[in-house]
Amino acid sequence: MTVCGFLVDTYCLGVKNAVPPTTIEPEELRYFVADFFEAYDDGPVEAPIDLARHLVLGAVDYAESLGFEPHRDFYSAAPYLGAGEPPSRVTFGLNGTPYFQQGPHDNSDRIIRTLDRSVRPGNYHATVVSSAH
Numbered sequence: 608m609t610v611c612g613f614l615v616d617t618y619c620l621g622v623k624n625a626v627p628p629t630t631i632e633p634e635e636l637r638y639f640v641a642d643f644f645e646a647y648d649d650g651p652v653e654a655p656i657d658l659a660r661h662l663v664l665g666a667v668d669y670a671e672s673l674g675f676e677p678h679r680d681f682y683s684a685a686p687y688l689g690a691g692e693p694p695s696r697v698t699f700g701l702n703g704t705p706y707f708q709q710g711p712h713d714n715s716d717r718i719i720r721t722l723d724r725s726v727r728p729g730n731y732h733a734t735v736v737s738s739a740h
């Protein structure tokens with residue numbers, strides 16, 4: 608079987624990371640899933656492919672409207688979701704407004720500059736780690 612995965616930020620950045628298509632034996636699936644979700648307290652939740660498609664592709668569309676491109680491995684994994692039919696039935700942003708929550712690998716200065724250009728200051732919310740010592 609072929610597996611892939613997407614780390615999706617529905618509030619702002621879209622697909623932050625992706626696991627490109629990988630061929631595994633069926634008995635290896637549980638290990639792939641366990642590894643993919645190991646950073647989270649809760650395990651995965653089963654969802655129909657239609658919902659996953661709307662979530663992932665809609666998040667990419669939303670992020671692109673804000674000036675953010677999906678992770679480079681998104682492009683090889685996306686065909687496994689099937690063709691999207693915009694608009695997505697999932698809503699994005701936090702209460703309709705972009706919200707950036709800084710992650711450990713995010714370049715917050717670059718992201719804030721992009722949001723300032725695309726939606727203007729005051730039209731989004733952000734939580735960033737202070738660089739002051």
